[in-house]
Each structure stands twice: as C-alpha cells, then as structure tokens.
Amino acid sequence: MLQELLPRLQQGLENKSFDGSLKFDCGEDGVIVLADGTASDQDRDTDCTLRLSADNLMQLLAGKLNPMTAVMMGKIKISGNPKVAMSLADLLK
Known part of the structure; x- marks a missing residue:
C-alpha cells in the first residue's frame, strides 16, 4: 500500500x-x-516523525484529511521538529 505512494511523493x-x-x-x-x-521506504532517524495509519496517510496525501484537524483529533501524532511537518504542506501542493 505505501509502495504506491512513493512515486507520487518523489514527484512532489x-x-x-x-x-x-x-x-x-x-x-x-x-x-x-x-x-x-x-522518498524511501527505508527506516531511519529523521528530524520529524508523523505517526498515523496508512489509511489516514492516503487521505492526507489526497487532500481529503486536513492536517491540523487530524492532529487535533489524534489521527496524527507529531514528534520531533514540528516546523519540518509544517513545510510538508508546500510539498503537497
């Protein structure tokens, strides 16, 4: 499932x-x-980690899940540098 997202993220x-x-x-x-x-599926340490279900990730990348709402509802948990997570919005445009 996540493998399907790699080309789209790489293009972004x-x-x-x-x-x-x-x-x-x-x-x-x-x-x-x-x-x-x-974009890789190789695990490593990063500046910021977003913990979420694969389904919520698909919705987030499709623009069907608002990131701020998802964080407030507990669908996404952020650890590390939140500034990096905020820059993700520019990447998905």
Missing part, C-alpha cells in the same frame, strides 16, 4: 525545496521517509 520532491527529513510512520504497514531529495 522534484523541483521543490524541502529542508530537513520527515518520516511517515504507519506502524506495521511500514514507513515512508522524505530526506535528501528522495
């Missing part, structure tokens, strides 16, 4: 500046790491 990283590193941690479904201009 092209021609855009994304400082720092960010991990989508979907538990047993795996991880996606955005770092060094690439």
Whole structure:
C-alpha cells in the first residue's frame, strides 16, 4: 500500500525545496521517509516523525484529511521538529 505512494511523493520532491527529513510512520504497514531529495521506504532517524495509519496517510496525501484537524483529533501524532511537518504542506501542493 505505501509502495504506491512513493512515486507520487518523489514527484512532489522534484523541483521543490524541502529542508530537513520527515518520516511517515504507519506502524506495521511500514514507513515512508522524505530526506535528501528522495522518498524511501527505508527506516531511519529523521528530524520529524508523523505517526498515523496508512489509511489516514492516503487521505492526507489526497487532500481529503486536513492536517491540523487530524492532529487535533489524534489521527496524527507529531514528534520531533514540528516546523519540518509544517513545510510538508508546500510539498503537497
């Protein structure tokens, strides 16, 4: 499921500046790491980690889940540098 998202995230990283590193941690479904201009499914330490279900990640990337609302409702948990998470919005445009 997460493998399907990698090409879209990689495309989002092209021609855009994304400082720092960010991990989508979907538990047993795996991880996606955005770092060094690439999207990968290789787990590593990052500046910021978003913990959420794979389904919520799909909705977030499709624009069907508002990130701020999701955080307030507990659907997304942020650890590390929240400034990196905030820059994700620019990347998804």
